[in-house]
Every structure is written in structure tokens, then in C-alpha cells.
Amino acid sequence: MPPGGETVGRKTFRFVSQALAALSLLLATPVAADEFRSPSLTALRVDWRAALDQLRTEINSRPQIAGDFIFVPRRSVPRNDPRATPALVQLNAVSSQFFTGIARSSVPVLLPFDAAAYLDAQRSGAPATLALSRYQADFNPVDMFDAGPAGYSASFSLEPGAGDGMPTRVFARPVEVQITGSALIYDIADPSAGKGEPVKPLAATYPDLRRFIREGYVRYAFTRFGVAYVVSIQCLDSVAKPRRLACKEAYPVAERFLKALHIAGGRRMPPLTDIASNVIDRPAARSPEFSYRPSGDIIPNTGYRNKSGHPDVMAYAQIRFPLEKAPAFVRSQSYARRDKIESTTAYPWRDNFCESRSFEVWQCGGGYGHQGEDIRAAECPPQSEGGERCDPKQRGVVAVRDAIVIRGVKDQAATLQVNSRTEHIRFRYMHMNPQALNADGLLNGRIVSEGEKIGVVSNYLDHPAGTSMHLHFDVQVFTRDGWVWVSPYVTLVSAYERLIRARGREVGPEIAGSPQPVAHALPEDVLKPDLREGSSGEDN
Template structure:
């Protein structure tokens, strides 16, 4: 009885381990799309606020019709003619504002501008007086919401405390119908702002990933206002967060309804399995997401495993093969490389001084480093030039970038996505000359530059492309690991499925080796059943 019982337990263990192995292998090699929540907009509340804002100005009050058309649904623009009229007026300044499916809050006094504008034509030279002295740098509205960047010049804001920072202060605002559902231990934190409590009852202020952020909900929609700053002593070339606070609060106090139009209610977007090529690639291999080189994470923490392909993008480089591996710790990697290219290895959470909430230490690299294939001796100079490796737009989108900035961001704002892709290490002068600046629209696959080595100066780093991804959450724009997104895009580019290696789960062969011969040999199950 004892031996028979032992064999029975071993068989049960074998079956369990085989099932676990099969499930582990499948789960480890499956990619999935992100889960996204859709908000329900309280348009009647927004209309009430707009009515209150324009009631102070007779011309504006008589221009906009606030008669609610009850025979139309709330999602039908015809039910709220005042919004249609407002969009027609403010679109002369904020192009495409009516595309936003949520109320657009901006530091813009539409009623006062309507009262003062001559002959119905906008006087752009005097817009700052209607914008609390802020200058519009970027406005973009899409089917998920809107994004805007304003700046306050150094010589303006006499009522504000003196600041050491000698450059314009950039203020960003995003309102979104879509919110990405991240596993985010640091999310939802912050402190109330007493001076803004009446206007924004749920307002919370916090410093996260290099920005001071003011997050609040209005009309059922999350909005976040942010300013890039450092929690340190003020300097002429580095904005301290305490110098940013009064500027952000000035911006927030000036927010008013400037446009937007109701659309059909949206549904939450469930996470789905990503379709990948069936045919296997003969060469492409990659290590698992989160498997960074040992002891290269901040505070010796490990990487962040994330099998989410956040968007179905076109791969950002043209020539293949491409390597993804560490630029800072490559000598510590003992993995044998095939032609210096494969396998790929995640470097999202490598040690850096950047705040990255998705990394266990709170610090990381923010993205992935991509190195294009070097030219071979057989290739002609015309056919391959190491200094002309093309970079392309990964999606149709709009550029976010001011002159002289080192990074170029491509934003996608569609009915199902609100996401950003950032490119770094291209030469700023070349980007300026090519017009890669705020508001430029790009088409997927359109060339936007070449792989370079710029970091604060030419030759400041090795020749590679840093590529990262941000998604919108209730805490604003947050870095997410783009590794799986890039693996998925690369597989589509080369037309073959990569082979995942390293940190392999238990396999059937390993189970068979671990069990006694009598429990693993063919026919063992049938013999034991008697």
C-alpha cells in the first residue's frame, strides 16, 4: 500500500507540474493589449458652469444660446447650441477644439474676449490679457480629449513671488475620456490645495516623475495640470518645484470652459491577447520583459515585467536587424550575442536618476535603447551610411516639441487611444530645421530623423535611439515599459515570431527528468490506475 500510494502521489504531482508548465509557457509568451476605462461626461454640469462664466459679460450672454433642446439626447450636440456656438468662436484660436469629446478647460476668458474683440476678428497680439498672461504653445484636441501647453514668460506675472528661474515656465494640461488601468502602487496620492478647494474640491498636488502635478475631476472627467521641476534649490536654469506652485495655481484659477462637444458614450476597453506572426523567425530571440542585467537596477532592484503591448505601432527604425540592449551596462551582460544583435534585453528599469513609478526602486531608465545594424564592409556608402539610419513615425500623430529641445514626442489621440511616444538623441538643430515642432502632424512610417548621439551636446552619448512610452492615468502621463510593444512591432516588421529565451518556466522534459523512472515512463498512468 505504501509504494502504491507513493506512486499515486508522484503521478498527481507529474500531472500538476505538466499542467503548470503548459500554462506557464503559454502565459509567458503571450502579449496583451492595455485595459482602458472610459469616463461618462456630465455635460449639463459643464453647460451650467459656462452659463455662469459668460453671465458677467452682456455680449457673450446674448451671443450664446443656452436653451437646452430637450428633444435631443445629451450626447447629441444639437441639444446644447451654446457649445456649438462657443466652439465656432474659440476654434479661431484653438484649432479643432470641437473635436474634444470632453469639456475643454483652458486659462482663457472666452466671455471677456467676446466682449472686447473688434468686428468679430481675433486679435492674437492681445490674447495674453485673456489668458492670465500665459502664451499658447500647443493645443491639440482629438477623439479622446485634449492636450495643451502654455508658457509664462519670465517678465510676466508681477503679482507672483519672485523666481530665480530665468526662462519661460511651461505648463501642461490634459483632460481625457480614456484612462489607462495601470497597476500603480503610487497612484492616487497627494495633498489638498486649500486655495483651490472651492473651485476643485477633490484637487490633490504631488510631485511625480519629475513634475509637480495637480489632479482633479470635473464634469466626471479627470484633468491633470503639470509643470516639470526639481524638488531642490531654485536656480536660473533649473526650475524648483516651490517656484512652480504659484504659477500652477495661477493657471488653475484661470481655467474656464472654452469648448468641446458631446459624443456618443464610450465603453471600457478590455485587455485582449495580441495577435502575433505564426511563422517563427529563424534568428530573432529576446529575453523576458523585466529581465534586466543582474544588479543594474537602482538600489539593486530587479526590472519591471510587463507583457503589455500598449499600441500596435510601426517599428521606429527602418533597417534590420536592430539590437535592444543596455548602453550603460553592456559589459556586465554575459549573454552570448548573435552578430552583436540578439537576444534583446530589457533595460527599462536600469539605474538612472529619473523617477519611474513602474520600477520597484522608484527610479529607472524610462524607456529602451535601440541600436541599428552597423554597415558591413560589403555594403556601399550609398547603400548604407551609419550616420543616416532612418527613424520613422510609429503612428499617425501630432508632435509635441519646442525649439531646441532634445526630445521629440509623438502623441496619438484617437477614439480608443491616448498615448505618447518619445524619441531621444537626435540633433536638436536638425529637428528644428526639419520643422519637427509643436503641432506638426505625422503619418505612420514618415521619416522624422536619423539615429544620432546627441545628449546635451553632439557626441554626448553612443549612437542609438532612446524610445519610450507614456499613457494617461488619473495621475497624469506616466512612463510604462515599452519593451513588449517593441518586440511585437519588430515581429510584424520582420514577419516572424521571436523566440523567448532565459528564465524559462518548467517544461515537460524537466518534469520527466525530475520524477522517478517508474512514474514518468510511458504507460505509468494506466498501470497505476489498477
């Protein structure tokens, strides 16, 4: 049975989106030069009573196991103690066999896993060798699962020909489906947010469901139990081919996934709180060497259809710089010859987020551009006696934060995800050799520590020597539209200053940055849905 609970009406959601867009215009005033800010985040209130009601309905659909679950709350322990909700403890014990750490999720975990059907089959003596896909609407066992204080993320796949009643498709490979549920939403200036069309066959189950194509994914965004959920499939809005998934072929897979969602786990935790944007601290000492051009100051006429760059004063996270050692240089790899400074390994740094590319990036003018920043290590100095040996093919790349790895065996990119009470953010690395990453075990589920070496700067793009020797680094944050690209430039400047323990000098033309909207500065009735709309109204 599909998940239930309260929803946010479309009118309310459109009003919030319009209010945020209007606020971004009101706040589009120049900020002080050389000033960086942290992002603003809105915390959502989780309605655990509605989630437990839905779980009770799902469990009661299997009378043989319904009596095994205890839904009467224990009043003798604090409300946020797991023992206060015995049914969730029991459910987590079952689901954790397949979804490690599911009890760490602060939001109800919706997955295509029918725990009630699984337990009923076990009670009836089903063989242990029965494929898990039988209880997952024919989706394969989970490829990646991460749960934490901000929420959870998971990815599944559906094989060609799998699933009763599914239409045939041209695409000959498994289709990967991703889902994220989050109680933390980044408040970014995004005038295009909140768009989409309803899906009539699912309207009764998901009244506020929106389907839209954004940044290379078809996405289905909805609200349940007060939480923002987004289901997505990477695809192209084009003709179907055996090696290229068309979005029209992705629709039935995503909708099968949505119909199969059940409550699989999670637990009540102390509510998260809104986080205001603040000016961040920077080193007091001044670097005599390090300089950088302003955010958004890309090389002229290198944006999509000659659009300009995207000024952004946000340091989206306090990270360790991704290259092991300084000096390092953020500079264009595709348009270096157009820059007045011919060397790509020299200061000042120059932003290359939103340079012209074929990738959708809605933060960029025209909607297309470079998704992140290209970083080069310094040239090896002349070898001197007794000096440290420098190998240009062994320039270390390190984890920017304590994080979980998102990467399949065939993936060229490696993504690190941070899931905490104050952040829900992803950092992606590209152009390291995937065979080396596989050999080092940099794969789904691995935990890495900030500063830990995870690879070396390389030139892999589809094959060795496919690009110049550099690291591509980008950042995604979670919004009601799902994971979206944001400029990592100021985040990298801030990280580099901490690495060299000195403040850089901004040079070049003054380009005004626009602060991101602080959503929780809006009136309370604009920000949060009316608790009377399907909610108990109880504080959680």
C-alpha cells in the same frame, strides 16, 4: 470664474485607488510564457449638462454678450449632433481662432482663456492688436494644443515677472504649464497612485484636487464633469536656481493657472466604452534568428540600488517599429560591458527599462530608473558590388503611428501623441539631432503618418557625440495621476515581429509577468462615482 460641475469625493477616490492596488495583488499570478496582452482602459462618462451650466454662468458674467449665446437645446437633432448644443458651437467658433481643432475634443476643454472677457472686449471696441495674454491670466499664447476623441492636451508658458501679484522667483526662464483632460484612463498596476495633498486655497473650487510630485513634475489632479484633468509643471524638488526650476517656485504658477481655467470648447460625442485586456495576435511563422530575453530581465545589479527590472507583459499599442529597417537590437547602452554578450548589435534582445538612472520612474523598483529602451541599428555589412549602399549615419527613424508631434524648437526629444476613441498614449524619441529635426519641421502640431521617416539614428545628448549611436524610445499612458512611464519592451517586441513577419523566441530565465489590473472588472459602484454627487444622472 473657475470651472464648476460635479466632483468625486476624496473618500471615493481613495477607495478606488485602494481597490485597484488590491486587485493588482490578486492578479499577480504568472501568465502563460510567451504571451502578450493589450492594456485595459476605463472610459469616463462626461457630464455635459454640468459643463453647459458652468459655461452659462461664465457667459452671463458679461451682460453685454450674454444675449448672443443660445443655451436652449435643439430637440430636433440627435443629442450627439453639434447643433443640439448651439452655445458650444458658438464657443468653439471663437476659441478655434487660437486653439485649432478644439471642437474635436470629446471632453469640456478647460484652458486659461476667458472667452467671455475676450468677446466683451471685442464688443467694446478693443484693438485687435491687444495681446492674447490679457485674456489668459498673462500666460503666453498656447505652445501646443491637441484635441481628439479621448480628450485634449495643451501647454502654455508664463514669462519671468509676468502676472500681477505673483511672487518673485529665482528661475530666470519662462515656466511651462501643461494640462490634459481625458475620458480614457489606462488601468495600470500602480500601488503609488492616488497620493497627494489638498491645496487649501483651491479646495472650494476643486474639492478633490491633489498636489503631488511624480516623475519630475509637480502635478495637480482633479475631476470635473466626470473627466480626469491633470495640470503639471516640470521641476525639481530642490533649491531654486536661475537655470533650474524648483517645485516650490512652480506652485504659484500652477495655482494661478488653475484659478484661471474656463470652459473654452469641446463637444458632446457618443460615449466611449471600457476596453478589456486581451491576448494579442502574433505571427504564426517562427523567426530562425530573432530571440529576446523576458521582460524585466535586465542585466543583474544594474537597477537602481541593485533592484531588479520591471516585468510587464503589456503591448501598450500596436505600433510600427521605430527604426526603418531590420535588423535592430534592443540592448543596454550604459551597462553593455556587464552583459555576457559583448556586442550591442546582436540577438537576443535584453530589456533595459528600469536600469539605474537618476530619473523618477514609479514603475521601477526604488522609484528611479531608465524611462524606456535603447535601440541600435545593425552594423553596416561589407560593401559589395551592386549592393545597397549603407551609411551608418543615415539609419532611418520612422513614426510608429499616425500622430501629432509635441516638440518645441529647443527640445532634444520628439514626442508623438495618439488621441483616439481607444487610445491616449505618447511615444518619445531621443538622441536625434535637434537641428536636423528643426530643419525638417518636426515641431508642435505637425501631423505625421505611420511609417513616415522623421529622422535618423544619432548620438545627440546635449551636444553631438554626447552618447553612443542609438535611439532611446519610451512610452507614456494617461492615468488619473497624469502621463506616466510604462515599459515599452513588449510593445517593441510585438512591433518588431510584425516588421519581420515572424515570431521571436523567448530565451533565458523564466520571469513571471504580472497582468495589469482590469479596473472595469470591479463592481460598478467602485469604478464610477455616484451620479448623484453633483451630476444630473442623465446618460451622456
